[in-house]
Amino acid sequence: MFTVKRLVESGNCYQSIPLEYVFETNPNDDCTNITDAADTIPTIDFSLLTSGSPEQRSNVIQSIGKACLEWGFFMVINHGVAKTVRDEMQRASKSFFEQTEEQMQEYAGKKLFDPIRWGTSFNRAVDNTFFWRDYLKVHVHPHFNAPQNPPGFSEILQEYCKRSREVAGELLKGISKSLGLEESYINKTMDLESSSHQLLVVNLYPPCPQPELAMGLPPHSDHGLLTILMQNGLQGLQVHHNGSWVSIDPLPDSLVVNIGDHMEYKSVLHRALVNGGATRVSIATAHGPPLQKVVVPAPELVHRENRPPAYRGIKYKEYLELQQSSPLDGKSCLTHVRI
Numbered sequence: 001m002f003t004v005k006r007l008v009e010s011g012n013c014y015q016s017i018p019l020e021y022v023f024e025t026n027p028n029d030d031c032t033n034i035t036d037a038a039d040t041i042p043t044i045d046f047s048l049l050t051s052g053s054p055e056q057r058s059n060v061i062q063s064i065g066k067a068c069l070e071w072g073f074f075m076v077i078n079h080g081v082a083k084t085v086r087d088e089m090q091r092a093s094k095s096f097f098e099q100t101e102e103q104m105q106e107y108a109g110k111k112l113f114d115p116i117r118w119g120t121s122f123n124r125a126v127d128n129t130f131f132w133r134d135y136l137k138v139h140v141h142p143h144f145n146a147p148q149n150p151p152g153f154s155e156i157l158q159e160y161c162k163r164s165r166e167v168a169g170e171l172l173k174g175i176s177k178s179l180g181l182e183e184s185y186i187n188k189t190m191d192l193e194s195s196s197h198q199l200l201v202v203n204l205y206p207p208c209p210q211p212e213l214a215m216g217l218p219p220h221s222d223h224g225l226l227t228i229l230m231q232n233g234l235q236g237l238q239v240h241h242n243g244s245w246v247s248i249d250p251l252p253d254s255l256v257v258n259i260g261d262h263m264e265y266k267s268v269l270h271r272a273l274v275n276g277g278a279t280r281v282s283i284a285t286a287h288g289p290p291l292q293k294v295v296v297p298a299p300e301l302v303h304r305e306n307r308p309p310a311y312r313g314i315k316y317k318e319y320l321e322l323q324q325s326s327p328l329d330g331k332s333c334l335t336h337v338r339i
């Protein structure tokens with residue numbers, strides 16, 4: 001497969017990138033970066049959610065609600081996912097891509113719902129421009145899958161994904177509360193206890209000789225309820241906020257969380273830039289309902305707002321198909337299900 005990693009290693013783009021990777025920025029898109037460090041995504045102390053006093057818990061739930069409303073993104077600290085687990089997950093994920101092509105070949109050319117998929121760009125069948133990104137996608141829950149190699153990858157992947165599901169579960173309780181719903185509302189109505197769907201995405205962004213011309217991942221919003229993102233210390237993530245792109249520089253040891261399209265709070269456009277110096281790796285776990293679940297706007301909230309639902313109900317599986325087969329054109333896939 002013609003991956004970005006292979007392109008870089010071939011030495012054929014030593015100074016300039018092939019034309020098909022040159023990203024045409026939408027001229028209507030104001031790309032001003034906010035550099036004011038104070039204006040960044042909020043920080044949520046997870047330990048206060050799980051073991052704080054009732055007052056601390058209520059404060060942190062309020063902060064989560066505010067973060068979801070104002071940013072759709074926040075950083076989580078004291079999340080309990082051990083540093084050894086995170087470091088090993090980073091190391092093992094990167095080493096997956098360092099195998100020979102033959103070793104990865106069995107995962108190439110796969111489809112959206114195949115258990116393990118190794119690929120490049122977003123969806124080469126629909127991409128107008130190729131993105132400076134290779135990926136590994138693994139459906140890890142409710143049925144656990146993992147590549148056999150490199151040795152130990154499967155074990156650490158299972159551990160990390162289990163931990164991130166626990167974090168997601170607790171955050172979803174806080175989010176339910178922040179919406180004025182019973183704590184278990186989202187977990188129950190989305191059947192998360194029994195068969196939540198979890199997709200692991202490892203994004204590999206090799207160093208790019210012309211980072212200002214290429215795009216790692218173009219503006220998009222994520223499917224599912226929540227995405228938990230961990231990166232290897234290199235910047236690249238930008239969040240669309242109040243009409244500008246804000247570069248996110250997460251605190252060391254934090255996890256970045258964002259709201260997906262299936263959450264009542266608004267999901268937010270974000271993108272990943274590339275850099276000229278080093279390989280950036282980001283690991284996203286997307287937490288959603290069971291694939292067969294038809295997701296509709298929460299009746300309690302529709303009733304409370306006293307207005308008609310804004311979205312039609314759609315099976316999570318169909319939504320994933322829709323998102324994957326639509327070109328990433330700078331709009332959220334939600335526009336396809338808006339009434």
Ligand SMILES: O=C(O)CCC(=O)C(=O)O
Binds near residue numbers: 217222231270272284
């Ligand atoms: O690499 C990043 O920072 C963003 C990744 C992302 O948005 C995704 O995997 O959906």
Ligand SMILES: [Fe+2]
Binds near residue numbers: 220221222270
């Ligand atoms: Fe994303």
